Amino acid sequence: MDWLEELKAAFAQEFAQAADGAALEQLRVKYLGKNGRITKALAEPGGAASAEALLEIRKELNTLKKAAGAEISVKAEQLRQSAIDAAELQTPRYDTSLPLRLEKGSYAPITLIQREVEAIFESMGFTVEDYAEVTDEYNCFEALNIPPYHPARDMQDTFYLENGQVLKTHTSAAQNTIMRKYGAPLRAVFPGRCFRNEAIDANHDNTFFQMEGMMIDRDISISNLIYFMKIMLSEVFGRPVKVRLRPGFFPFVEPGFELDINCLICGGEGCPSCGHSGWLELCPCGMIHPNVLRHGGIDTEQYTGFAFGLGLTRLAMMKYGIKDIRDLNSGSLKVLAQFV
Ligand code: FA5
16 A cells, blocks of 8 residues: 555654654644544545455554554653763763872852853852851741741751850741841852751752852742742753742742752652652742741732742752762762762
8 A cells, every 4th residue: 555655754754854852743633633644544444445455454453553652752861871871971970980080179169150151140140149157037938927936946956046046947948037128129049067966868958058048029920939939940951951840838928839850860760869750859849928028028029039948058069969968077088079
């Protein structure tokens, strides 16, 4: 049958040309989808002279359908794997079994990633702000809509000083001061060291870094938030990164989200660095709660804003392939001197 040979040849040619996952998906829809060419041909195979010939055509079409489906799946998996391999080649890896080379000084990985993220946000009109490591309960909790005795305080158990001050548990502790300093409109990021009374494992430490971001202006919405996060992550990793947004509860945002990225250490398969889930919780975020804006002296009739709390330490782990967070605070030059 001419049309059947032509159909096979057309598929083979387009299959050979499909160079990425999206092109393969288009091909699958075009040939095997509900209205796909092979599907349609199976439903109405034209040109058969007899019942036996019709049977033969159907048999050939079914073989073609099966083979096409399998070829597309295999090639899609190969392309996915080679994209991961290529990305891994680009990712600097550290190896603690290498001899220590100290010909020149080097920056700690957190410093490197912090500067990189700051530069990305500065290029988008954000200022970079500094904030103390020791603060008070008002800034760390109350100004963030977490009154004393609210159960949300349990989420961030911290270290109290004898004078009643606290080591800041999150960079959100600076939000109020920065709102009061600049008023609205405002675009700022503020990196900082945070402290929590935590059970320590491969991706939790009691001392780690976050980078907070806030944008307050007229008509700011969740779309602005997603846009800035995607730009930042694709710049940091130099390629598109798979992210997912889940609803998340933080008293200082409404609505609130958890932004997770696909674990780049295991490619999403699951490993100790991502708690075997394939995803790494990286950046909670949301629209700033009106109570928080009011505490900061912002007119909530005129302004809205988003805030995010990027886990800078975890971002460094993903970027540099550091499997255990404890290496970062280890003080070991065998680890830290590998990043130039
Ligand atoms: C917060 O700290 C909120 N302040 C973030 C926020 C800001 C939400 C603005 C909404 C608006 P969370 O406790 O989930 O949220 O911590 C934020 C990120 O810090 C986490 O996603 C994670 O990447 C990092 N992080 C938290 N705890 C640890 C830890 N013990 N070790 C290393 N990284 C941590």
